[in-house]
Amino acid sequence: MANSDAEKNIEKRAKLLSRILLLMILVLTLLTSWWLINWLNKPGNFSFKKIELINQLHNQESKELTSIAAKALNGGFFSLNIEQFKSEFLTQLPWVKSVAIRKIWPDKLLLEIVEHKPVARWLSVDKNMPETITQLLSQQGHIFTPDLSSRQKKKFMYMALLTGTKNNAQQVLKNCVQFNQQLKLLNSGIKQCGMNKRRSWRIKLFTDNNVAIKLGKKNITAHLERFIKAFSGPLKIYLKAVDIADLRYANGFSIKWKQVNLLPDTAQQHTFKN
Numbered sequence: 001m002a003n004s005d006a007e008k009n010i011e012k013r014a015k016l017l018s019r020i021l022l023l024m025i026l027v028l029t030l031l032t033s034w035w036l037i038n039w040l041n042k043p044g045n046f047s048f049k050k051i052e053l054i055n056q057l058h059n060q061e062s063k064e065l066t067s068i069a070a071k072a073l074n075g076g077f078f079s080l081n082i083e084q085f086k087s088e089f090l091t092q093l094p095w096v097k098s099v100a101i102r103k104i105w106p107d108k109l110l111l112e113i114v115e116h117k118p119v120a121r122w123l124s125v126d127k128n129m130p131e132t133i134t135q136l137l138s139q140q141g142h143i144f145t146p147d148l149s150s151r152q153k154k155k156f157m158y159m160a161l162l163t164g165t166k167n168n169a170q171q172v173l174k175n176c177v178q179f180n181q182q183l184k185l186l187n188s189g190i191k192q193c194g195m196n197k198r199r200s201w202r203i204k205l206f207t208d209n210n211v212a213i214k215l216g217k218k219n220i221t222a223h224l225e226r227f228i229k230a231f232s233g234p235l236k237i238y239l240k241a242v243d244i245a246d247l248r249y250a251n252g253f254s255i256k257w258k259q260v261n262l263l264p265d266t267a268q269q270h271t272f273k274n
Helices: 002-040 062-074 082-092 150-156 166-186 220-231 236-241
Strands: 050-053 096-104 108-115 118-124 135-138 161-164 190-195 201-205 212-216 242-246 252-257 271-273
Touching: 050 062, 062 082, 082 096, 118 166, 161 166, 166 190, 166 201, 166 220, 212 220, 220 236, 220 252, 236 242
Parallel strands: 050 108, 118 161, 161 190, 212 242
Antiparallel strands: 096 108, 118 135, 190 201, 201 212, 242 252, 252 271
C-alpha cells in the first residue's frame, strides 16, 4: 500500500510539473509574440526606401502629392496604416478620386492614383455659398474644389459653366449633357446651363451672340425641342440675332432680338406658337 501511495504522489507531481511547464511555455510564447509584434510595428524598423507612382497624373500637382507620400517614409512595412494613408490622400488632395496602395517586400510602396476627370466648371446656388468660388464637376457629378495653378485656370476656363445646388449636381449634369446633344441640330452647344436660385432652368448657347434661353421649371426638354425645331428650320437665319428666348409658354415661345436691323419688320416683335 505504501508503495502504491508513493507512486500516486509521484504521478500527481509529474502531472503538476507538466502543466506548470506548459503554462510557462504558453506565457513565454505570448510574451515573445507581443514583443515581436511591437518590434515589427515600430516605424523605424523595415522602413520604406522607395515610393513609386505607377500611373501618370494629369492635374494633381506633384509637390502636394510628394508631401503626403513622404509621410510613409516615416513608417515601416508593418507599421504603415494603409486606410489612414488613403484617407489623407482623399481628404487633402481634391483631385484624387481613389488610390490603391501596395507594399512590396522589403522596402517599396506602390501607389496607383485615379484623378477626377472634370467635364465642366460648377457654380453653386446654395445659400451661404460665395458666388465668386468656381468649382469643378467630374463626369460622375462630383463637385470638387482644387487649388488651380495658372496653367490649369487657362486650361479649364473654356469649359461649360453648370449651376445648381450640391444635392442636384448629378441631375444638372445629366440634363445639360442631354441639352448639349439636342443643340447639335443648331450647330451649337452649351456655354452655361443649370438652375438659378429659384430652381428655374436656363441655358446660354456657345454662339457669337451668347443666346440666353429660359426653360422654366416644367417640361424643359419639350420646350427646348420646340425652340430647336423652329430655329433649325424656318427661323434658322434669325438665330444670330436672338438675345433672349423665353420658352416658358405652354404652346410657344417669345424672343427678344439683339440686332433688330437684321430682321424684317414683321419679326421684330413676335411670339411664336405651334
